[in-house]
Every structure is written in structure tokens, then in C-alpha cells.
Amino acid sequence: xxxxxxxxxxxxxxxxxxxxxxxxxxAGFSGVEYLFPYDFDKAELREQLQQxxxxxVLHNLPAGNxxxxxxxxxxxxxxxxxxxxxxxxxxxxxxxxDCRQLNCLVGIAPRRRGSRRxxxxxxxxxxxxxxxxxxxxGSGF
Numbered sequence: 001x002x003x004x005x006x007x008x009x010x011x012x013x014x015x016x017x018x019x020x021x022x023x024x025x026x027a028g029f030s031g032v033e034y035l036f037p038y039d040f041d042k043a044e045l046r047e048q049l050q051q052x053x054x055x056x057v058l059h060n061l062p063a064g065n066x067x068x069x070x071x072x073x074x075x076x077x078x079x080x081x082x083x084x085x086x087x088x089x090x091x092x093x094x095x096x097x098d099c100r101q102l103n104c105l106v107g108i109a110p111r112r113r114g115s116r117r118x119x120x121x122x123x124x125x126x127x128x129x130x131x132x133x134x135x136x137x138g139s140g141f
Contacts (some may be wrong), residue, residue: 005031005057021048033058036066038089042096049097056099062086063105072105080127087131104128 006024008017015023017040024032030053037045037059049056064070064079073079073086090102 003031005029005033005055008032008034009036018044018048021052021054025052025054029054031055031057035060036062037093037097038062042093045093046097056094056097058101058103059090059093059097059099060103060105061090064107070107072107074104074128075107075109084127084131087128091131091135 006012006020006027006029008020008024012020012023017034021032032049032054033056045056048054061072061074061083064073064076064082073083076083087104093099094102
């Protein structure tokens with residue numbers, strides 16, 4: 001049987017964001033996801049999850065300036081430090097919300113002649129793997 005989670009970024013848009021948790025529960029959902037939790041305090045979100053008996057199933061790593069059209073920064077070679085900080089921030093939120101899945105929006109590769117896209121991607125993958133391993137071991141970021 002498939003499991004569905006309410007995407008609170010998309011569903012119940014007529015309600016203020018924090019009111020969407022109650023709406024999701026009332027609609028029969030047991031899990032929720034949303035694009036980005038970072039505009040809200042972790043304790044506020046955790047309270048909504050607990051109050052309504054919901055599980056946080058997924059959220060994204062910070063993705064740069066969404067309003068300006070950025071859809072992730074992992075691919076951008078000049079934003080490595082920002083990406084690294086974003087991974088740490090996402091893991092911090094995930095731990096606080098007992099969320100076991102994160103999504104990394106890689107971004108849109110810059111158009112450059114002679115670009116070494118594969119090398120950049122391999123470097124990001126390596127950095128992300130190291131961060132994940134440290135998070136799993138509890139040794140920090």
C-alpha cells in the first residue's frame with residue numbers, strides 16, 4: 001500500500017503555513033513534507049508535528065535564492081562554503097524534527113564553454129558523503 005505525505009508547501013495554501021499541519025491531519029495524512037523549514041523556528045515546527053501526531057518525512061537543503069530562480073547551489077563552484085553550511089543547517093533541522101530524509105536540489109549548472117561539470121559534481125558528491133557520514137556517526141559536521 002503506498003504511503004502519501006501532505007506537501008504543506010503546495011496543499012492547504014489558503015491557510016497560514018503553521019495551520020496547515022492541523023489541516024493535513026484532518027485530511028487523514030500522517031506524514032508531512034515541505035520545501036524549506038528555515039523560515040520557522042525548529043521548536044515551532046516540532047510542536048506542530050507533535051500536537052497533530054504527524055511525522056516529518058522530508059525537507060530540502062537550502063537552495064539559494066528561490067525567488068530569484070535558483071533551484072539549488074550544489075553545482076555552483078563558487079558557493080561551496082554556502083552549500084556546506086546549508087547541509088549542516090538541514091541536518092540540524094532534520095534532527096530537531098526527527099526527519100529521516102533530506103533532499104538536495106543540485107541546481108542549474110552555469111553555461112560555460114569547456115566546463116568540467118563532471119569534476120564539479122564529483123567534488124560535491126564527495127563533500128556531501130563526508131557530511132552524511134559524520135552526521136550518522138554523531139561526530140558533527
